[in-house]
Amino acid sequence: MKALTINLPDSLDSEEFEIKMLVAGRLYERGKITTGQAAEIVGISKRSFIEIMGRFGFSLFSDSIEDLHNDITNA
Structure with missing residues (x-):
C-alpha cells in the first residue's frame, strides 16, 4: 500500500478518522x-x-447504469 502525507492547516478542525473517511x-x-x-x-x-x-x-450503491444491469443479472 502506498503512503501519503498531507499537510493540513492547523485551523482545520477535523479528526484523522474523519479525513480518512472522506x-x-x-x-x-x-x-x-x-x-x-x-x-x-x-x-x-x-x-x-x-x-x-x-x-x-456516501452511498454503498453505484449510480452506474451498467452496475445496475449487472446487479439485476446477478440477482
Missing part, C-alpha cells in the same frame, strides 16, 4: 477502490465502513 469514501464512490480497501485506509472493519459511510454522505 478520502476513502470518495475513492470508493469513484470506483477506484473496494469497500475492503476503503475500510483498510480508515483502519476499521469492512462492515463498520459500510455502516458508517452513510453518515458521511
Whole structure:
C-alpha cells in the first residue's frame, strides 16, 4: 500500500478518522477502490465502513447504469 502525507492547516478542525473517511469514501464512490480497501485506509472493519459511510454522505450503491444491469443479472 502506498503512503501519503498531507499537510493540513492547523485551523482545520477535523479528526484523522474523519479525513480518512472522506478520502476513502470518495475513492470508493469513484470506483477506484473496494469497500475492503476503503475500510483498510480508515483502519476499521469492512462492515463498520459500510455502516458508517452513510453518515458521511456516501452511498454503498453505484449510480452506474451498467452496475445496475449487472446487479439485476446477478440477482
